[in-house]
Amino acid sequence: MQIADPVDFTLPDQNGTSVSLSHFRGSPVVLFFYPRADTPGCTIEACEFRDLYSDLKAAGAVLLGISRDTPGKQKKFADKFGLPYTLLADPDMAIAKEFDVVKQGSMYGKPVTKVERSTFLFDREGKLQAEFRAVKPEGHAAEILGAIQASR
Numbered sequence: 001m002q003i004a005d006p007v008d009f010t011l012p013d014q015n016g017t018s019v020s021l022s023h024f025r026g027s028p029v030v031l032f033f034y035p036r037a038d039t040p041g042c043t044i045e046a047c048e049f050r051d052l053y054s055d056l057k058a059a060g061a062v063l064l065g066i067s068r069d070t071p072g073k074q075k076k077f078a079d080k081f082g083l084p085y086t087l088l089a090d091p092d093m094a095i096a097k098e099f100d101v102v103k104q105g106s107m108y109g110k111p112v113t114k115v116e117r118s119t120f121l122f123d124r125e126g127k128l129q130a131e132f133r134a135v136k137p138e139g140h141a142a143e144i145l146g147a148i149q150a151s152r
Contacts, residue, residue: 007126009095011066011088014074019086024062025126028151030144032119033101037069037077037087041137045117048141050083059148068093068115101133119144121151 010020021029032049034042049056049063056063063085067074074087088095093115096102101116119132119140130147132140 007122007128009098011090011095012071013089014071014078014087016071019064019088021064021122022126024064026124028059028061028124028129028148029122029126030056030061030063030119030148031122032063032065032117032140032144033096033099033115034065034067034117035115037067037073038080041117042067043081045137045140046077046083047081048137048139049085049144050081052141052145053084055145056148059145059152061148064088066090066095068096121147123151 008020008022010018013019034045036042046065053063065085066088068091069089070091071089074089077083078087090096093102096115099118099120101118103114103116105112105114116133117135117137119135120128121130123129129151132143
């Protein structure tokens with residue numbers, strides 16, 4: 001899939017406020033897609049990003065998480081785990097589809113549609129710099145921090 005440069009979209013955050021990716025131009029942006037709020041792997045990933053959040057901010061990066069959950073579910077997730085960054089709600093998976101992270105799989109022998117855990121790094125102008133697809137939650141936040149620090 002070819003992602004257009006520069007990328008832009010608008011989604012509600014965990015507080016129901018509309019957030020546009022273009023609002024963050026001038027800063028590198030880390031956009032990470034995760035399958036579902038408050039599930040084991042997603043919690044590991046979100047909390048690792050939380051734990052490295054001050055380092056990401058010190059590197060000048062904006063961190064945005066995105067899943068197919070509603071704003072209310074995102075809010076509960078953020079509050080429960082003290083997530084200091086913005087979580088975006090994409091319940092119809094429109095943006096996830098644009099980033100080609102919606103995948104077909106199976107669970108207990110039945111077909112399911114799922115969001116593939118993936119992260120996208122954008123430069124200050126909103127141009128895609130790197131993609132990390134089908135990532136494992138453990139250690140991924142440190143990998144992203146390293147990539148941002150290496151690009152400075």
